[in-house]
Amino acid sequence: MIYLASDFHLGMPEGEPSKQREIKICRWLDEISKDATQIFLLGDIFDFWFEYKTVVPKGGVRFLGKLAELNDKGIVIYVCVGNHDLWIGDYLIKECGIKIFREPKIITSGNKKIYLHHGDGLGPGDKKYKFLKKMFLSPINQWLFSRIHPNIGVRFARYWSKSSRKKTPNREKEYLGDKKEHLTQYCNEILNTQEIDFFIFGHRHLQLDIILKNGVSRYINLGQWFTGSRYVKIDNGNLGVMEYSPT
Numbered sequence: 001m002i003y004l005a006s007d008f009h010l011g012m013p014e015g016e017p018s019k020q021r022e023i024k025i026c027r028w029l030d031e032i033s034k035d036a037t038q039i040f041l042l043g044d045i046f047d048f049w050f051e052y053k054t055v056v057p058k059g060g061v062r063f064l065g066k067l068a069e070l071n072d073k074g075i076v077i078y079v080c081v082g083n084h085d086l087w088i089g090d091y092l093i094k095e096c097g098i099k100i101f102r103e104p105k106i107i108t109s110g111n112k113k114i115y116l117h118h119g120d121g122l123g124p125g126d127k128k129y130k131f132l133k134k135m136f137l138s139p140i141n142q143w144l145f146s147r148i149h150p151n152i153g154v155r156f157a158r159y160w161s162k163s164s165r166k167k168t169p170n171r172e173k174e175y176l177g178d179k180k181e182h183l184t185q186y187c188n189e190i191l192n193t194q195e196i197d198f199f200i201f202g203h204r205h206l207q208l209d210i211i212l213k214n215g216v217s218r219y220i221n222l223g224q225w226f227t228g229s230r231y232v233k234i235d236n237g238n239l240g241v242m243e244y245s246p247t
């Protein structure tokens with residue numbers, strides 16, 4: 001059984017709300033671990049993450065421990081790096097045994113082809129972000145950032161993450177239509193050259209299940225776990241969109 005979820009944004013807001021969300025995520029992971037063979041977390045698992053050579057940000061201990069535990073049980077856990085945690089390095093790989101991917105990944109289940117990514121920087125537009133992403137991923141810039149004391153660097157990054165969210169408070173609320181949504185446009189573009197049954201993304205923070213232009217393929221957006229708890233379960237090509245409600 002394959003399970004997918006996205007956009008936990010652990011660490012935001014700091015303190016209790018994030019901790020409660022972390023506990024809920026761990027319970028969900030426990031629940032699905034009963035029959036999961038693979039788990040895909042499609043990005044922004046942390047609201048901010050940076051690995052200094054010998055230091056990682058505080059927080060997320062239960063969650064990281066749970067990933068390590070499930071990995072030890074033999075469940076394969078993949079994390080697609082999102083725009084909020086694009087500085088994930090090899091700490092999670094070494095400590096928790098997870099597999100990281102940054103480019104879109106196509107998997108198969110039964111006879112279905114499934115296209116996975118966080119969703120940032122795909123499709124037309126968003127030029128400013130695409131430029132920023134290049135800057136953020138430049139090794140020299142990462143090296144420079146790592147020279148700043150973590151107390152200052154991490155605080156600055158959290159502040160920036162918070163203020164960038166404030167600038168676009170309404171962007172997440174509604175679907176803008178097939179012609180305006182970058183990810184829908186992107187899926188339809190991909191369908192011109194490839195046969196894909198399901199596209200699954202996060203990033204948009206809006207739960208979506210859209211039939212694409214060929215009339216059969218679907219674009220599913222996993223939404224976010226601030227207020228939602230959507231996940232997808234795939235069993236031999238059969239896809240179910242579910243909501244986790246702890247019992």
Ligand SMILES: [Mn+2]
Pocket residue numbers: 007044082084203204205
């Ligand atoms: Mn996000």
